[in-house]
Amino acid sequence: MKMEMFQILNEEGKIVNTRDMPKLTNDEIKAMYEYMVLSRAFDDVALKLQREGRMLTYASLLGQEASQIGSALAMHKEDWFAPSFRENGVFITLGFPMDALYQYWAGDERGMTIPEDMNALPVAVPVGTQIPHAVGLAWASKLQGKKSVAVVYFGDGATSKGDFHEGMNFAGVFKIPCIFICQNNQWAISVPRKRQSASDTLAEKAFSYGFEGVLVDGNDVFAVYKVTKDAADKARAGKGPTFIECYTYRMENHTTADDWKKYRDPAEVEMWKRKDPVERLRKYMESEGIWNENYEKGVWEKAKVKVAEAVKKFEAVEPPKPTDMFEDVYAELPEELEEQKKDFE
Amino acid sequence: MKMEMFQILNEEGKIVNTRDMPKLTNDEIKAMYEYMVLSRAFDDVALKLQREGRMLTYASLLGQEASQIGSALAMHKEDWFAPSFRENGVFITLGFPMDALYQYWAGDERGMTIPEDMNALPVAVPVGTQIPHAVGLAWASKLQGKKSVAVVYFGDGATSKGDFHEGMNFAGVFKIPCIFICQNNQWAISVPRKRQSASDTLAEKAFSYGFEGVLVDGNDVFAVYKVTKDAADKARAGKGPTFIECYTYRMENHTTADDWKKYRDPAEVEMWKRKDPVERLRKYMESEGIWNENYEKGVWEKAKVKVAEAVKKFEAVEPPKPTDMFEDVYAELPEELEEQKKDFE
Amino acid sequence: MKMNLVQAINLALKQEMEKYPSVILLGEDIGKDGGVFRVTEGLWQQFGDDRVIDTPLAEVGIIGTSIGLAIAGMKPIAEVQFDGFSMSMLDQLYNHAGRMRKRSQGKWHVPLVFRVPHGGGIRALEHHSESLEAFFTHMPGIKVVTPSGPYNAKGLLISSIRDPDPVVFLEPKRVYRAIKEEVPEEEYTIPLNKAEVVQEGSDITVIAWGAMQKVVREAVAQSKYSVEIVDLLTLYPVDRKTLIDSVKKTGRCVVVQEAPRTCGYGAELVATINEKALLNLEAPVQRVTGYDVPVPLPKLENYYIPDATRINKAIENVMSF
Amino acid sequence: MKMNLVQAINLALKQEMEKYPSVILLGEDIGKDGGVFRVTEGLWQQFGDDRVIDTPLAEVGIIGTSIGLAIAGMKPIAEVQFDGFSMSMLDQLYNHAGRMRKRSQGKWHVPLVFRVPHGGGIRALEHHSESLEAFFTHMPGIKVVTPSGPYNAKGLLISSIRDPDPVVFLEPKRVYRAIKEEVPEEEYTIPLNKAEVVQEGSDITVIAWGAMQKVVREAVAQSKYSVEIVDLLTLYPVDRKTLIDSVKKTGRCVVVQEAPRTCGYGAELVATINEKALLNLEAPVQRVTGYDVPVPLPKLENYYIPDATRINKAIENVMSF
Numbered sequence A, B: 001m002k003m004e005m006f007q008i009l010n011e012e013g014k015i016v017n018t019r020d021m022p023k024l025t026n027d028e029i030k031a032m033y034e035y036m037v038l039s040r041a042f043d044d045v046a047l048k049l050q051r052e053g054r055m056l057t058y059a060s061l062l063g064q065e066a067s068q069i070g071s072a073l074a075m076h077k078e079d080w081f082a083p084s085f086r087e088n089g090v091f092i093t094l095g096f097p098m099d100a101l102y103q104y105w106a107g108d109e110r111g112m113t114i115p116e117d118m119n120a121l122p123v124a125v126p127v128g129t130q131i132p133h134a135v136g137l138a139w140a141s142k143l144q145g146k147k148s149v150a151v152v153y154f155g156d157g158a159t160s161k162g163d164f165h166e167g168m169n170f171a172g173v174f175k176i177p178c179i180f181i182c183q184n185n186q187w188a189i190s191v192p193r194k195r196q197s198a199s200d201t202l203a204e205k206a207f208s209y210g211f212e213g214v215l216v217d218g219n220d221v222f223a224v225y226k227v228t229k230d231a232a233d234k235a236r237a238g239k240g241p242t243f244i245e246c247y248t249y250r251m252e253n254h255t256t257a258d259d260w261k262k263y264r265d266p267a268e269v270e271m272w273k274r275k276d277p278v279e280r281l282r283k284y285m286e287s288e289g290i291w292n293e294n295y296e297k298g299v300w301e302k303a304k305v306k307v308a309e310a311v312k313k314f315e316a317v318e319p320p321k322p323t324d325m326f327e328d329v330y331a332e333l334p335e336e337l338e339e340q341k342k343d344f345e
Numbered sequence C, D: 001m002k003m004n005l006v007q008a009i010n011l012a013l014k015q016e017m018e019k020y021p022s023v024i025l026l027g028e029d030i031g032k033d034g035g036v037f038r039v040t041e042g043l044w045q046q047f048g049d050d051r052v053i054d055t056p057l058a059e060v061g062i063i064g065t066s067i068g069l070a071i072a073g074m075k076p077i078a079e080v081q082f083d084g085f086s087m088s089m090l091d092q093l094y095n096h097a098g099r100m101r102k103r104s105q106g107k108w109h110v111p112l113v114f115r116v117p118h119g120g121g122i123r124a125l126e127h128h129s130e131s132l133e134a135f136f137t138h139m140p141g142i143k144v145v146t147p148s149g150p151y152n153a154k155g156l157l158i159s160s161i162r163d164p165d166p167v168v169f170l171e172p173k174r175v176y177r178a179i180k181e182e183v184p185e186e187e188y189t190i191p192l193n194k195a196e197v198v199q200e201g202s203d204i205t206v207i208a209w210g211a212m213q214k215v216v217r218e219a220v221a222q223s224k225y226s227v228e229i230v231d232l233l234t235l236y237p238v239d240r241k242t243l244i245d246s247v248k249k250t251g252r253c254v255v256v257q258e259a260p261r262t263c264g265y266g267a268e269l270v271a272t273i274n275e276k277a278l279l280n281l282e283a284p285v286q287r288v289t290g291y292d293v294p295v296p297l298p299k300l301e302n303y304y305i306p307d308a309t310r311i312n313k314a315i316e317n318v319m320s321f
């Protein structure tokens, strides 16, 4: 099967597909840009904190900002968000506190305290297992007659897992309002995309579950926004699920525990630098007259301030109480655990 | 995706596709017929034995003879056969003793003693889990530079399992000489094919693993033989796996523990009766002058005698020794089990 | 009304579904067909396709989507057809159902019920006769319940459905139609942390759960000893007080478990007794268990499953120690 | 040569691969990348793509195809990256790897090795720190091995590779680089049913396995009691004679287990001691274990994992009972 890659904004920052260009105000476009910069600033500092031993293993989103922010901005407040472990850009765009993210990635589980009004699942480290959860969330919404959809994120590697298969299949059979966002960043740690599947694209896998798959330039924030929004509209209209393959690239190491130089060609990384999603949007904004050096400085300064505040807040947090580990295991502490807790104290 | 159904012999017993009709001698065609009759006679008696309490739960193959015998006859002696639980027709065609099959289905595990020279896995009751095993068997053959392929059987229901997905995906990625035979008999117990997957066909699922899927009339023994043989030739030539959807029908209850009248329309069953694979081949043979009433009587008589001998042999078998349960768990009995065995005695 | 275990569970499901619109059933062949053990008979007809859901043949999908459904406010009751097929779900149970409350810092919880026909003794096919309770009881965040008869089945299932945590509900399949008891029409609950002393005695305590209760009761009916029988009902959290009190009283104990011996749930009971009542023991606690082998096919199955002879022999051994 | 556990395992793999062409490795990132813990470093370079196989991200596929490979005469050594991710493989291990010999009446067997970096203590992400041995030891047909240091790691791994049955090989990940020992270049094997008395003593027996050995040895180094330390090395089949003899000698025992307490492997040990040495016990066997909670994230992990303080307290309790 030959699939076309959906694109609106090309590498030079030119609109190549005016028909599909979403109607966005300048402020909305600026917001897109600012979230992308903020995510990048957050990411940058996370890597730094990790290097300095102030944070633990961290999975960078560098290069995937368009996939994450573009899709996140297409979500409604009441929609469900089911992340893997690389969606800090989505978390930030949806308003999850950055200091809590740092806290979580520093090994403090209290960081995963999900804000009152946010329908987000916690970070999912086991690859692919969150996919059926998201299908269940969206299914509930359908059964309850609600309009919320579920948006689940995962990587190219996750498409190899049985959980992906079983979740996708349920979504097809029951026409569940779930949007599957696969950030195909070409690598699953050191395993290249071609080793995950012999299929030409990942997007085409959707058809074997009886629903639509879309291949989109994952470094094109307009295209990602557009296909996600369309998918959400479709899901809300009761027309079932959509699978979106965001074709993108992981510019950084898999996590801070990894060294990409062991397994990939620097030329490949260089090649993808030229497709950078932030730079691409910047060029477009410049050509539209809504970007200049001053604005750029302001955006970065604001981002850095926010990030610095988050770091400060996160580092000021009191360490968790050791007995916290007994909390939130059951609604009420069973007698066994009570005894164990007492022993512990 | 629209897939064409591959057919050679139509419901009236006419060859509709002479180009693809395999070159078979009259004796070979007769052998096909005789295996189909033998399987049917075996099946018939199994159901009777079960009703009389002389055997336990049994899964009939009635209606699926062409899928089973057609594919089995395309296999080479050294090929691997990985069954689900409904492949008695394949077992019989490959020369597995019928009395042992009865013994197995009567709850005596010694029935699954696989003959010296047969590369068969035991009956697999958990749906779909044998698929990755078959992929591993075929992979070994490739790594060892052997020419044997693996042929794995499963139903439409099995395509929903993660094990199917992961096995198929490995086969595609590593170009493994494995042939996936999905007998789509339209039902998984009471769950209809449409509830298993929203995809149009099951065959098309193969493409999302980067290899060929074939939809074949599963009640057409020539067509099944032909596509299986082609797939085996292709696999032996190092050109990778094939998925074959045999479009067929389960004429009987799911197993003897089931009652199909609870969930399916008798009209559907009637409709499929007209597609009967045995009758279809009979008509063809008649038109070719290699079938007559006398021959028919002879074939059935021979089959019944063989089956009766198998029943006799199976019923004459001494009950297993209770301590058999400790055998074949480990190569050598661990001390724990030795003690347990001694306690038991 | 007198009913068997299948009917009692069916009634509990029906009544809870009538009462709570959020309760839905997921599984294979549970709809029109009424389930392979007929436990859900009639429910699809009453509640329709949206509440009694025949799923694709995909155990990970069943439990995985149930987790999402539960988080979003539904009360999914997921069925697996036979014990052996629940193994593929363990990952979702262990890594997610049991941890979602923790992972979300209490924001989400997963009030699903996972119904599993449990154990052997019905002359079934391979992989249809396992007893997997020890896998479930070793999982933080999960409760494990197993009734032994129609009356407690109904009360325990209603409690399980209303419990805010994920509950694995193990149904002793050989008892499905083997016992009839008076089961009240009206609703009642049985707490998920209470064992029951079903027969008082002074010589020895026999602890069992699920299908083994019936075997134990029949085994000791003619015993020359005064046997106290404890039915655990809930395996986690388990009512340690009741069983320890009993062992302290009798000073002797036999634990009966259908699963393979090593690392079975019985080992935990013996360890608990060792910790809390060692000084009261007149003899080692003895375990009567299945063996460390795959459950044999029907022809040998009865040699595998603990029976009256083995139980009485163990009692004799402990008494004469 | 002095080497750490990673190097010892790497050496064993390399030597067995050189000796037996049927030995192949399967896993995620084990090839060019050398594995997330660098255990397979250099092997892909030496043996190539057909013998050191980076698979798709699919644990069921890894173990499922390994079963087929093993039946057909290969010797697959399958790696899972972290304990938590082995849960999805349990179905294939339990229902197939452990039963194929039985199911085929001895015709086929499944000589695979399943390597799992095991336990916590490395400040890793969620689901990276579990100790799942009790799931494996409850599975008929499976052997379970866990080294505690470089020397026994090499010998045990070679034995596991040559064993005709499926072996789960649990590598104590916090010890990967924490201990260096003299490891002979030449091959040697350690039998898969022998425990080791690593320190003789007369007051009390402490039983531990895997990473807990190191903790125990450090904990009791300054003990005022004469502590006998038993390192199990193989958990199934376990060397009951050695541990029972030790407990009979000392009359007191502490079992240390990193996994959650309930239904952990330690319970089986206590039950065994109860059965075989009850009359020798001067005090209840005490278990020092993880708690019945998900392993906490790094900030609290050290409170969860048994440490010297808890071990010495338990010894004290048992001694002063």
Ligand SMILES: Cc1ncc(C[n+]2csc(CCOP(=O)(O)OP(=O)(O)O)c2C)c(N)n1
Binding pocket: A086, A125, A126, A127, A128, A154, A155, A156, A157, A158, A159, A185, A187, A188, A189, A250, A254, D028, D057, D059, D081, D085
């Ligand atoms: C089930 C499971 N197996 C293995 C791992 C270890 N692991 C963590 S991330 C990763 C690769 C994921 O690749 P992909 O799905 O493409 O996501 P990406 O990291 O590229 O965003 C692996 C193997 C895991 N977390 N879960």
Ligand SMILES: Cc1ncc(C[n+]2csc(CCOP(=O)(O)OP(=O)(O)O)c2C)c(N)n1
Binding pocket: B086, B125, B126, B127, B128, B154, B155, B156, B157, B158, B159, B185, B187, B188, B189, B250, B254, C028, C057, C059, C081, C085
């Ligand atoms: C993993 C698993 N789940 C459930 C079952 C119970 N079961 C046995 S056969 C069957 C239906 C199988 O349908 P299909 O794959 O279409 O094969 P068919 O029986 O039609 O040949 C089910 C649900 C099982 N054996 N294994």
Ligand SMILES: [Mg+2]
Binding pocket: A155, A156, A157, A183, A184, A185, A186, A187, A188, A189
């Ligand atoms: Mg990736």
Ligand SMILES: [Mg+2]
Binding pocket: B155, B156, B157, B183, B184, B185, B186, B187, B188, B189
């Ligand atoms: Mg079917």
